[in-house]
Amino acid sequence: MSSVRLNGTRRILRQGAALLDAWLPTRCALCAARGAHGFCAACRRLLPWILIGCEVCGAELPAPGVCGGCQAQQPQYDHAIIPFKYREPIAAHIQMLKYHKQLRHASSLATMLCMRVWKSMHPLPELLIPIPLHRKRLRHRGFNQSLEIARRVGKELGVKVSHASLERIKNTAPQTGLGKAQRERNVQGAFHAPRRLSHTHVALLDDVVTSGSTVNAAARALKKAGVQTVSVWAAARA
Ligand SMILES: [Zn+2]
Numbered sequence: 001m002s003s004v005r006l007n008g009t010r011r012i013l014r015q016g017a018a019l020l021d022a023w024l025p026t027r028c029a030l031c032a033a034r035g036a037h038g039f040c041a042a043c044r045r046l047l048p049w050i051l052i053g054c055e056v057c058g059a060e061l062p063a064p065g066v067c068g069g070c071q072a073q074q075p076q077y078d079h080a081i082i083p084f085k086y087r088e089p090i091a092a093h094i095q096m097l098k099y100h101k102q103l104r105h106a107s108s109l110a111t112m113l114c115m116r117v118w119k120s121m122h123p124l125p126e127l128l129i130p131i132p133l134h135r136k137r138l139r140h141r142g143f144n145q146s147l148e149i150a151r152r153v154g155k156e157l158g159v160k161v162s163h164a165s166l167e168r169i170k171n172t173a174p175q176t177g178l179g180k181a182q183r184e185r186n187v188q189g190a191f192h193a194p195r196r197l198s199h200t201h202v203a204l205l206d207d208v209v210t211s212g213s214t215v216n217a218a219a220r221a222l223k224k225a226g227v228q229t230v231s232v233w234a235a236a237r238a
């Protein structure tokens with residue numbers, strides 16, 4: 001082979017590798033180590049894991065069981081799987097996904113969420129439904145971060161993703177800075193399932209769960225549409 005052709009081949013291979021790198025999330029999201037899916041083993045140890053979560057809402061607990069809040073009032077959803085506390089570096093990754101459309105963070109968060117789902121031994125849902133944005137918010141942001149995570153999780157676990165099964169009919173004010181009661185009022189009646197759902201078990205997917213008011217209102221709408229069991233899957237809990 002002539003050296004010109006050899007150089008050309010090398011260049012194509014290099015470009016191919018760069019393209020593959022861009023397509024496959026094979027670098028650690030924290031230290032960029034190669035070959036890591038989501039985060040490398042060393043960085044995984046540094047992440048703000050929820051080690052023991054409430055069996056219903058996923059809030060961190062010192063010992064396995066159901067938290068006081070869920071004992072006092074059972075949420076509309078039945079079970080939550082949330083791997084992380086909303087702390088750094090996860091909080092920054094969620095913000096970079098949400099406000100700067102850095103989709104690689106959707107991939108790394110999805111990988112970690114899938115690991116938690118497998119580890120939970122909980123039955124997989126028939127459908128994965130991302131928390132919808134109101135059409136005005138969607139137009140402004142251009143994409144739904146929860147749908148981006150859901151697509152990747154659905155692909156990895158082989159669960160169908162539906163973004164048409166639930167609508168956000170109220171353009172609610174941002175929940176930031178509101179107390180629990182205000183948050184509940186704010187999202188009351190915010191969601192609507194446009195048609196009956198024949199699924200027994202679905203999972204709602206959100207990026208961050210704070211007071212749980214949003215996922216609660218969404219779960220209420222899904223149960224009204226005929227779903228029996230609603231799981232909540234999220235990347236982090238504030
Ligand atoms: Zn790393």
Ligand SMILES: [Zn+2]
Binds near residue numbers: 059068069071
């Ligand atoms: Zn709880």
